[in-house]
Amino acid sequence: MNIVVCIKTVPDTAQLRFDSNNQLMHDNLEWVMNPFCEYALETAVRLKEAIGESATVTVLTVGDARSKDALKKALAVGCDQAYLINDDRFNGGDTVTLCHILNAAIAKYVPDAKLVLFGQYSSDQMSGNVGPGVGQLMEIPSLTFCKEVTLSGEQATLKRETEKGIETYTMTLPGVVCMMKCDYELRMPAIKGVMKANRTEIPEVKLDDLGLSADQVGAGGAFVTSMSFTRKPQKTGGQKIDGSDPQAAVNQLIDYLHQQQIV
Numbered sequence: 001m002n003i004v005v006c007i008k009t010v011p012d013t014a015q016l017r018f019d020s021n022n023q024l025m026h027d028n029l030e031w032v033m034n035p036f037c038e039y040a041l042e043t044a045v046r047l048k049e050a051i052g053e054s055a056t057v058t059v060l061t062v063g064d065a066r067s068k069d070a071l072k073k074a075l076a077v078g079c080d081q082a083y084l085i086n087d088d089r090f091n092g093g094d095t096v097t098l099c100h101i102l103n104a105a106i107a108k109y110v111p112d113a114k115l116v117l118f119g120q121y122s123s124d125q126m127s128g129n130v131g132p133g134v135g136q137l138m139e140i141p142s143l144t145f146c147k148e149v150t151l152s153g154e155q156a157t158l159k160r161e162t163e164k165g166i167e168t169y170t171m172t173l174p175g176v177v178c179m180m181k182c183d184y185e186l187r188m189p190a191i192k193g194v195m196k197a198n199r200t201e202i203p204e205v206k207l208d209d210l211g212l213s214a215d216q217v218g219a220g221g222a223f224v225t226s227m228s229f230t231r232k233p234q235k236t237g238g239q240k241i242d243g244s245d246p247q248a249a250v251n252q253l254i255d256y257l258h259q260q261q262i263v
C-alpha cells in the first residue's frame with residue numbers, strides 16, 4: 001500500500017505583518033507546514049503503522065528551499081521518502097498548473113499510489129482546489145472535508161464532517177482524500193526520527209524530470225491570475241459609555257441608538 005501526502009508550506013499566520021501600503025512584509029517571516037497538511041501527514045503515518053512493513057508514505061511539495069524543513073519534519077515523523085519539486089518555471093502558476101505538476105510527480109515517483117492525501121485547504125490561498133483537481137487528472141475519486149480514514153484491502157472508510165454531523169463513506173481505492181482537523185493529536189518528531197531525516201536525501205525535482213512542457217506550468221499554463229489584494233478596513237474602537245452613573249449611561253445609550261436610527 002503506497003500512500004502519498006501532498007503538503008504546502010505557508011507563512012506562519014501568527015507572524016504576519018503588513019506595511020503602510022497593506023502589503024505583506026516578507027522579512028523575518030516564518031514558514032510552516034499548512035495546518036491541515038499536518039493532519040494529512042499524521043493520518044498517513046497512522047495508516048502506515050496500522051498496515052505494517054508493506055506500507056510506504058511519500059511526501060511531495062511544490063515550493064522552493066523554504067519547504068525543505070517541512071519535508072524533513074515529514075521524514076522525522078515516519079514518512080519514507082520526500083521530494084522537493086522546485087523550478088523557477090513554475091512561477092506565475094495557478095491551481096491548474098499546480099495540479100498538473102503534482103499529477104506528473106505522482107505518476108513518476110509513486111505510480112501505484114493507492115491513497116493520495118491533501119489538506120482540505122491552505123491557510124494562505126485557501127482555494128481548496130488542489131486535492132480534487134489532482135483526483136480529476138488521475139481519474140480517481142476524491143472526497144473532501146474528511147477527518148478520519150481507515151483502510152481495509154482496496155476499500156477506505158472515510159468520516160466526513162458537515163454542519164449537520166458526521167457522514168461515513170466507503171471509497172474504492174485508489175482515491176484522493178482531503179483532510180480537515182482530526183480528533184487525534186499530532187505527534188512531535190523524536191530524536192531518532194530527526195537523525196534519520198537528516199540522513200535521508202531529499203531529491204529536488206525539476207520540470208524536465210516530470211515530462212511536462214514549460215507552457216503547461218507557470219504563467220503560460222495559468223487560467224487564473226491574482227490581480228490585487230486589499231485588506232478589510234481595521235475595526236475602530238467603538239464608542240465607550242461611562243457606566244459610573246447608570247441613569248446617565250442609559251440616557252446616553254438611548255441617544256446613541258436614536259442617532260444611529262436603530263430605535
Ligand SMILES: Cc1cc2nc3c(=O)[nH]c(=O)nc-3n(C[C@H](O)[C@H](O)[C@H](O)COP(=O)(O)OP(=O)(O)OC[C@H]3O[C@@H](n4cnc5c(N)ncnc54)[C@H](O)[C@@H]3O)c2cc1C
Nearest residue numbers: 006062092094095118119121122125126127128129130226
Ligand atoms: C512555485 C509556485 C509559484 C507560484 N506562483 C504564483 C503566482 O505567481 N501567482 C499566484 O497567484 N499564485 C502563485 N502560486 C500559488 C499557486 O497558485 C497556489 O499555491 C496553488 O494554486 C495552491 O492553491 P491553494 O493554496 O489555494 O491550494 P488549496 O487547494 O487550498 O490547498 C489544499 C491542499 O493542496 C495541497 N497543496 C497546495 N499547494 C501545494 C503545493 N505547492 N505543493 C504540494 N501540495 C500543495 C496541500 O495538501 C494543501 O493542503 C505559486 C505556487 C507555486 C508552488
